[in-house]
Amino acid sequence: MRFTHTIIVLFLLMTCTTTFAQEKNNAPLTKKKITIEIPQDSVKVKKSLIKKIKDAFKFRANFRKGEEERIIAIINRLEKPTPPKDTTVNNTYITNNNVPISTIQKQIDSLFTDFTTSVDSTKISNIDINNLVDKLLPMVQKKIDLEKEDEKRQAKIKQIRDLLQHPYGIMTTVTINKIPVKKILKKVDRNTEVYGFHPYWMNKFYLNYNYKTLHTLIYYGYELNGKTGGYKTLNDWNAAEIIPKAKKEGCKVLLCIFDKDKKSIGHFLKNSDAQSRLITDIKTLLEEKKADGINIFFDDFGETNRANFTEFIKLFSRNLKHINPSYQVTLTLPVIDNNNYDIAEIEPFVDRFIIDFSKKNNYGPILPLKDSNYSLDVGLDRYLNKNIAPKKIVACLTYNGILWQYKSKRSDYKFYNTITKDYLTKYTPVYDKNNGARIDIVKNKKDTISQLWFDDVQTISDKYDFILNKGIGGIGIWGLGSDDGRPELWNALIDKTMYIKVQTTILEPPVEPSRFMSWRMRFRQELKLYEKLFKHPCDFTEADSKKMLSDDIIIMITKILFAVLIAVAVFCIIQKKKLGEDWPKNKLFYGILTFLIVVLAACIVLCLFLNPKFSGFGLSSSGKCETSLITVLKILAAGFIIGLLAMKFLIFPLIKPKEIP
Template sequence: MYSLIRTVSGFFLILIIFLSLKNNVHANNVCPSPYDTGSGIKTINLPTFQKDTTGKVKLLQKIIAALRFTKNARAREQQRVITIIRTVMADSMVATAADIKKLNAELSLQQNQHFDSLRALINNIIASQEKDTVLAPDETPAEPPAPIPETDVASLISKIIPILQQKEKEERNSEAQQKQLVAVRALYGRPHDKVDTLRLSDTLGVTYTITLGHKAHVIGVHPYWMNDKYLQYNFTALSTVSFYGYTTEKDIKAKNIPPAPLNIFNLAAAAGKSRMFTYYETDPAHIEALLKDEDAQFRCIDSLLPLLQQYQADGINIWFSQLSAKQRDAFSRFVTLLSNYFEHNGQQQYTITVTLPAYDDQSAYDLRALDPLTDHFLIDFTKASGTRAGALSPMKGDARRAIEPVMSRFLNLQIAPSKFILLLSYYGTQWKKSPTGGKDVFTRYVPFSEIRNKYPGDSSVIYDEDAVAAYIEEKDANGDVTSEIWFDNENTLDVKYDYILNNGLGGVAIWPLGADDGYGELWDELAYKFISIDTTFTDTIKLGPPTIVTSSWWTRVVNKVSHEMLTLKLLFTDPCQLEAEKDRDDSFFAYVTLFFFIIALLIGFFYAYNVRMTGMDWPWRKLVLRILIAWVLITAFFGIVTLFLNRDVPFGITHADVTNAKSKCVTIPMLDLLLIFTVGLLLGMLIMRILIRPLLSKNDKP
């Protein structure tokens, strides 16, 4: 009982003390820390948004204010937002609540989540505001716009920042691309057999060769109507050049190639690229006449092989459109006949590729039967279809024409991914928009060069991030969209090329080359993505000064004598082989001749002196005379050898004709010459003995 009373009393005591103290509640105030040396209550002012009492707060100010108090905002993101807004909107431009809501709604769409799309949207707001601010003379100004909700501004900032981050990433990729292209271009025209040396240390290095290769196949299709635009092609970026210009007529006979020579094949061959013909047919009647008649197929195939041999092509691409289900087996038999014919009659192995539609709704192609007969399948993404404006080769979307679902369907056939090559177009498509929101109408294919000429700036380009495609809206005088032009540029092709490389596909085929004539960004993107710099290390070498091997005097004499004996051997067998020794020193035999000549003079003086002093009775006269004659003959022999080896002597055997570098060596072996000389000497002595000596009198005989 005592403890209970004590507890209750303590509770009431604490309550009385608390109520007797003065307690102030401060908004935005906090109590000081016990460790704070200051005294009293400290106030922290929490940040608040500035109230928009006028309804005319600038968009730039709203963005800066929102970024300043966004939890994850960073300084450079704030600066990027300021930069982009300043480039597209004047500082005096007023953004209304409706403008912010419109931007939020548009940026919520996938196709507008791109830097250039953001610019286009803000430009549209500027245009609409300028149009709304033009008042008639008797018109009164409208009421001030309503204040912009802070939530709308914050939502806008959350959408803009990722777009600017994506732009920064694109700029970094562009810088990396330029560095890669500089390295690739430095190797243009480099001899394939040039060897470089890399220093590993002060005394050791490795030799290596550098060549340009490809990460995957890059086939460029040149149609005959592009004429001489091939003169501007970057053949280094291509691995294969395909000429589109071979078809059949009603009688199933091969149509002649255009009369202009196929100089594109010559340039491709000079660049070391493969050459291919595209055998195409777009008329269903011609295809039916060919596939139903086996004799017609043989006549067609007989005309293909001479064509490939004449232009030194490496293969054929079969591009038939509008095949039907009933032609499925017939087409497979035709490709089988072509494959067997090339295998048994061609002197080289020719490649066969088949172009397939992205969506084979009639199952006209038996891929499992064609797989062992062909080298690659070209998946055609160059045909416009559907009733809504869109890209030729979207990444996602319609399962009949989008790259990802189409390739997923092909890869499920258990065919190697490396056999599939995406055929992408350098043409855009123009669509007429329905004013009532109904079906769009495809009107024509537009070359990339025409699009760039008509719309040189980026402000008019809108990107569909889902389809990975660019499009441009064409508007009438009232600002209504009348048509759209969908196309691929370097930004959209960058993503599609990455898809090809990351999924191990066979490569890309470009249709048609020349559609970008005058612009180089598509070539740069192609080279950046697919050209590889291949380095092959060949050997490890010493970088120190070469060691000079000194040999003895006797070794040098032996080597010299051996070399000159080989020269004598060649003189007696095949003197023309001496022409291969361009640095041969011919002075050796000249010195030998001079030596023998001096000795012969000394022997002659010695013989003459003794005959003069002793007379003919000198006992050594005959011996010395024989030695002198032999010595003179040896001297004469070496003298002849010296003359034959001397390149400055016009009648020398190894004389070099400097006026004609292609002149051939025409000579006879020394042995044959000596035989001729000996036979001539013997004949002369025989004639002297038989014919001339009997005619002489005894007194005339020596």
């Protein structure tokens, strides 16, 4: 133990000495930066301070096990980590107290800086060191623990990603002493459905989507013309490459019909001809792209159109289901519906209600978790209390953040990718478990001029957990592509909505035929083995060969048939010489002789088939798959029939003696 501590101290002393020498000689040297900032007064003072800190850690470590490993881990963590090459995986994972790992690291750095600048380095006492360790030890230990948790999480996500490449899972057979005892099937399953909105203006980002994470892709593209019922534009629905790609990856695809003009929607809901045209157009569009249904996304159309909207939904649903019962009819609803929707009437005609939590209604975060009329908690309860089946409700979140001007209260949406590039590189966010992450943009170090609210990996994961605990039907994401290929938000979806399902099948232990099987069971087993052997010799294993009991019996039968054939042939020759044409059983014995020859030939073929040393057909010692016995017998039968026909029509006419008058 002392040797290990000595090595650690020598390493730190060498680092400090190298730093001092480099500054003195201005020589370029690659080195790791140490978080501990110590006044550059003398090497002797540095040695003393580092030794005191190390000794304090040593004494404190005695109260728990793993002293050596823990001290090494803690001192190693005092080094500032090198920025990762992959900046998409950053330290944004948050502790239970809503403090991210990156913030813990900054607290540690700040603690050392404050300590070494506020205390005279030549008069540092053991009390000062102990106070420092009191503050440092919990933070460093928490950072280590959280890094381990994140490593487990990343390992789980990697395993799921690998299994997603095998849609039917991976089967593993467990053997003991070469005997299979159980089969384990691992495959990916879902906790809930995931719906992703693809806005038409995001078409260039579709290659970065993780389609296997999605259950359904909703193409936001059909802009309704309320006067005619046709479309103003399809926004590349007919030509978008995302649709066949999503279908190939196993996603369902829905076409979103949207209209933001209250007057246009009102005109449409009062015009039956316009509704009929929309239904006709949608039928054609869905059939052409082999899509799976529609999503209706109307903005506020007013309480006066409540009954008209209800009748439209009924008409639309009936017509689509009549063409294809598997078509999905989904409806996007605002957090507060203002009495526009008769939920009780339309509920039987709608497969999913997607609650849109992606729009901001007042100052602050887009979607608080609780304690707001627009919060996730209140919004979901509002619709659950309307007796919608929980499995029909989907909570739609957003990847976007919102930037508020502090004085004017004007706002601007920001893509997640923009937030990570332009803001997280300059500012440190403040975390609130209820409201998410916030960045205060200040002027003159004191005047706040704007605030940016957004969700990162942990805050959006907290909302996923809340949704899953509610037991509703799914999670929706508005604005696929706003992350621009960054993997952390996709990983959060995988982590929360997917899991590895393990199915174990216990195999029956093999039974020794000679000890436990009755003659009926043996006979049935032999028939199954011969059926497998004759039809699929390539699948006939060494274990199957050991189970087979009749190898020697076939050889014995072949020998007996050969002896009987010789005896019958000799008997026929003797009788023919003795009685000539007057032998009355001439035809009978020649028929028996022919039958014995055919059966003997089949038995010889079977013996050769079962002999692995004979290559050509059947089993082979080389492991090469040979021709099946059925094929061989068919060839022999065909040859026998051809031979008979040749004998009858070709050979016999030639050798038959001419009749003499």
